[in-house]
Amino acid sequence: MRKSRLLHRTTILWLLLMFFGALSLAWGAAPLTLTQKDSGKTLTLPVGQRMVVDLSLGAGQYVVAPEFNPSILTLAGQSLQSTSGPQGSSSRVIYQFVVWQGGTTDLVIAARGSGTDEGKKEPLLKVKIVATGGGEAI
Numbered sequence: 001m002r003k004s005r006l007l008h009r010t011t012i013l014w015l016l017l018m019f020f021g022a023l024s025l026a027w028g029a030a031p032l033t034l035t036q037k038d039s040g041k042t043l044t045l046p047v048g049q050r051m052v053v054d055l056s057l058g059a060g061q062y063v064v065a066p067e068f069n070p071s072i073l074t075l076a077g078q079s080l081q082s083t084s085g086p087q088g089s090s091s092r093v094i095y096q097f098v099v100w101q102g103g104t105t106d107l108v109i110a111a112r113g114s115g116t117d118e119g120k121k122e123p124l125l126k127v128k129i130v131a132t133g134g135g136e137a138i
Contacts, residue, residue, distance in 0.1 A: 031096070039125045047133030049099045050076075053109060055124045057091040061111040064121060066095060069105035072131050074098045099131045 031050035032043075045051070051073075057063065066075065077096040082089065095109070106128055110121035 036124055038127055042128040044130045044132060045099045047099050047102055047131055051097040053095040055093050057093060057111060059089050060113045062113050063093050063111050067108040072101055072103045072105040074100045102131050102133050104130050
């Protein structure tokens with residue numbers, strides 16, 4: 001029984017070390033930054049590549065949840081920064097993604113509000129991600 005528990009704990013520890021080791025490799029490379037200007041592009045990225053999506057929102061706009069295949073991309077973080085100036089208030093939404101596994105997915109980030117029909121989404125960014133590096137997750 002003790003051998004079984006020790007083996008189980010060792011296996012879990014080994015898997016955690018592998019996961020965090022792979023994640024640290026992914027975070028070690030310089031991230032690719034995407035903005036609204038990149039909309040419509042097709043990007044070929046290796047597994048492990050980090051991406052930062054930096055989008056500007058007008059007054060009264062809010063983003064809806066990003067659409068993507070979670071087996072290809074992983075959402076690693078997000079933040080919202082508000083600013084007020086002479087021209088009014090605006091916001092920046094910043095998402096951090098990691099290419100997790102080989103495959104193809106669309107990444108779509110849309111907003112609602114600010115003079116548009118409240119029920120209608122206005123695309124801020126739509127890119128196609130072609131993830132290379134095999135079908136194995138990092």
